[in-house]
Amino acid sequence: MTDQASDDTANPEESTSRRDFLQIATYTVGAVGAGLAVWPIVDSINPPADVLALSSTEVDLSPVEVGQSITVIWRGRPVFVRHRSEKEIEESRAVPLDAMPDPQKDEDRTQKAEWLIMVGICTHLGCIPNGQRPTDPKGDFGGWFCPCHGSHYDLSGRIRKGPAPTNLEIPAYEFSDDTTVKIG
């Protein structure tokens, strides 16, 4: 093969010969065929239909009092739902954006300011940050603290200190009515 390639550059007039065309055409068809043959096998390790069927979760928010947090499961992953107080919202909005590794306004992280809904998985290496229970360590910024490698998140779930590269992920969700939210 390498010999063939070097011949091409040495004799440019021969690089368009019939034999080269046939060879390239054969390899191309072979490569396309191999790709088509491999695709079903690769696709088979994607999430199957029964997993995709579990892709949304409905949550009743009515029992969650101001200042409380609950954890719900969506696609097998924990989702933090926090009923924030006015004070928490104000504090979160007052923070200057240039103090954050991943600057994002608090307004952009919620649909309704009192409900903070986010995937409770540290964006560093996938641990679940502490801070959902009143007794948990909440880190230097009063939000969540990941015990694995020490990432501190604030009351808006934004990374403030530690190795995590981005803020806690906000899932797609919509409110069906004032007290019901559909995640996913």
Add this chain to the structure above:
Amino acid sequence: MKLSKSIILPFLDWVDYRLPVFSYARHNLIDYPTPKNLNYWWNFGSLAGIVLMIMIITGFFLAINYTPHTDYAFSSVEHLMRDVNYGWLLRFMHANGGSMFFILVYIHMFRGLYFGSFKAPRELLWIIGVVIYLAMMGTAFMGYVLPWGQMSYWGATVITSLFSAVPLIGDTIVTWLWGGFVIDNNTLTRFFVGHYLMPMVIFMLVIVHMWALHQHKSNNPLGVDMRTPADSIPFHPYYTIKDMVGMGVFFIVYFGFVFFAPDFFGEPDNYIEANPLVTPPHIVPEWYFLPFYAILRSIDNKLIGVIAMFAGVCILFALPWMDRCRVRSAKFRPIYRQFFWLFFADCILLGYIGAQTAVEPFVTIGRIATAYYFAHFLIICPLICKFERPLVPPESISAGVLKAQKGAE
């Protein structure tokens, strides 16, 4: 180009000097001298190798989605068929691949019988091949149990119960196989592990088979040794291309079944979940076991029937010493050639009998066919050897090929 000359080639040389994989591959896959007169019957060994790889790959991806537990096995297969992306394709490729594997190997074996490929100095090559065949049978049997349908369950019951015929320790062996007093979860888990392990054993046996093959190289339709360079051509590109032509034809047949008749080789009863309290009215093993199943049923004594069935396979080990005729190819053996086809017909007949219910006239026909099967090896082959006057094979492959060309003109 420049990159290949300055970096890649020196790197390959560096590796090859320390671990000669590239010169080994060149020696065995490219320059490897192959008889220049091989016909398409010589395609089936490499085709079987390709199917083995397909089985290992699809098997891995099936195992990802399978649960070896009596409560979940059947539904996990249905899950695979309905929910997993292309799971149906993987499963049908694997299930039909099993049947294809046996078809290819049977043709490969009959080719060996016809052209005398089992004869000196290839006896061990043949014997390793029979060991591979036995390993394939065990693997296929265990694999058939995994979907946990009615045929899986009752096939497993019948086949494992064969071992109860062993005097004194028979029942103990069966209990060991089962891990209990009936086929149950313990049986299923160990069969699953066995079905995953055995292909690795087969793969290693295939490497040994190749090793033995490359020692004395391929036999050929004339059955004479390669003597001069004029008798051989390099494996690549001549036989890589020829193998690929055969592969194309084979894939048309194989995927014809996969896409258009995926359950052709299957039993409808295996889509009913295993029920330990109900035996289906008509139990048949998979088609590739039918001739040996016919041998088993044609003998009324349990122990002797089981021995005969295993002997039916194991007698192949002795074949190189039963047929000692020095002329290999049936092309030059007018009498053997006729008896070869008679034996072939007898194997087909046994397969047909194995698929019938055990009533007359099938029982009697089965007994005659069984007797003939063993007579072929034990009586007919040695006798032909003694009394046949073979034609004189050409002194070399080249001479034979030239003579055939002249004859055609």
